[in-house]
Amino acid sequence: MIRISAPDTATAGEIIELKAMIQHPMETGYRRDSKGETIPRNIIKQFRCTYDGNIIFEGEFFPGIAANPFLTFHARATRTAMIEFSWTDQHGERWSEERLLTVS
Amino acid sequence: MQTGHKKQTRQLLTRRAILASTAAVAVGSFLAPAAFATPEDADQAIRELFGDRPINEGRVTVTLPPIAENGNSVPVGVTVTSPMSEDDYVKQIVILSPRNPIATIARFQLGPHAGRADISTRVRMAGTQTLRVVAEMSDGTLWSGTGSTYVTLAACIIG
Numbered sequence: 001m002i003r004i005s006a007p008d009t010a011t012a013g014e015i016i017e018l019k020a021m022i023q024h025p026m027e028t029g030y031r032r033d034s035k036g037e038t039i040p041r042n043i044i045k046q047f048r049c050t051y052d053g054n055i056i057f058e059g060e061f062f063p064g065i066a067a068n069p070f071l072t073f074h075a076r077a078t079r080t081a082m083i084e085f086s087w088t089d090q091h092g093e094r095w096s097e098e099r100l101l102t103v104s
Numbered sequence: 105m106q107t108g109h110k111k112q113t114r115q116l117l118t119r120r121a122i123l124a125s126t127a128a129v130a131v132g133s134f135l136a137p138a139a140f141a142t143p144e145d146a147d148q149a150i151r152e153l154f155g156d157r158p159i160n161e162g163r164v165t166v167t168l169p170p171i172a173e174n175g176n177s178v179p180v181g182v183t184v185t186s187p188m189s190e191d192d193y194v195k196q197i198v199i200l201s202p203r204n205p206i207a208t209i210a211r212f213q214l215g216p217h218a219g220r221a222d223i224s225t226r227v228r229m230a231g232t233q234t235l236r237v238v239a240e241m242s243d244g245t246l247w248s249g250t251g252s253t254y255v256t257l258a259a260c261i262i263g
Contacts, residue, residue: 015219028228030205056217059225064201064209066177066226073212076188076219 004085006099010077018049018057020085021070022095028063044069046088051101052081077103146200146236149207153198159238159246164197166237166251167224175229175259180251184221184239188214194221196240203233204259228259 005019022044029041047059047069057073075083080103086096150159167181184194193216199209209227221239229235234252241247 028205051217054215054217055213056215057223058213060211062206062208062210064199064204064206064228066228068226070224070226072181072222072224073214074218074220074222076217078217 002085002087002095002097004097004099006083006101008100009102009104012077012079012103014077015074016077016101017072017074018083018085019070019072020047020049021068022087023068024087024089026061026063026065026067026069030063042090044087044089047071048086048088049073049075049083050086051075051083052078077101079103143202146202146207149200150198150236150238153208153211154238154240154246157244157246159248161248163247164237164239164249166235166249168235168251168253170254172229172253172255174257175231175255176257177226178229178253178255179224180227180235181222181224182237182239182249184247186221186241188216188219188221190216191242193218193242194239195242197221197223198238198240199225199227200236200238201227201229201233202236204228204230209235229253229255231255231258 001023003021007016010016024044025042027039027042031039033039043063044061048055049057056075059071061069081101083099083101084096086094088094163185165183172178182197186194194214197212200207201209212223214221232255234250236248236250238246238248
């Protein structure tokens with residue numbers, strides 16, 4: 001499950017706030033289950049946000065990022081274009097979501 | 105009355121004993137697979153990322169709650185003073201812990217398109233500590249700031 005908070009419209013030059021959250025256990029690899037066996041690490045390694053073909057924000061995650069990684073960052077609105085949010089886990093699986101930003 | 109009071113005392117002691125033993129097991133199982141990092145590990149991580157370049161104090165503001173009840177999810181905000189223009193912007197922000205099993209918590213890449221160097225996320229903290237944040241500017245200079253929080257329940261221990 002992905003949750004995005006992004007404005008639908010903005011004026012050119014305006015700085016907008018973007019929020020992105022994905023449901024993921026971010027298993028550290030340091031915990032043990034009830035049988036005492038180590039629960040293998042399972043984390044999202046990378047987050048990327050692109051807007052109008054430019055990478056505006058990227059994150060590399062380590063096990064120190066909490067479960068259900070949540071990010072807030074900013075972007076400068078330039079013209080009407082898609083904002084794409086994508087996450088890639090340690091196995092290469094990728095999830096993404098898009099939002100259209102209309103700039104007037 | 106007398107018997108009732110005795111019974112209550114015994115129950116309390118048992119509860120206390122159970123709590124203490126559970127805590128001991130939990131701490132033991134966490135320490136076994138991974139030792140805590142030390143402030144030297146955070147310094148080492150900074151050296152691996154940025155070499156021996158000088159790090160200036162300032163321009164980086166780290167926002168943390170004074171007390172974090174749950175070390176598994178602590179909100180952290182980072183603001184870097186920068187015009188975020190085409191020729192003067194924040195290139196990278198790294199969040200480091202002197203106490204977690206891995207010193208590096210996250211690395212963020214920004215650019216002039218971000219407009220504002222103001223980010224936030226949620227991190228795990230294995231105990232009370234001072235997080236260190238290093239920002240790399242487009243001109244190659246490094247700036248750092250710190251933020252502390254008192255963690256009542258450390259991450260990993262409570263799973």
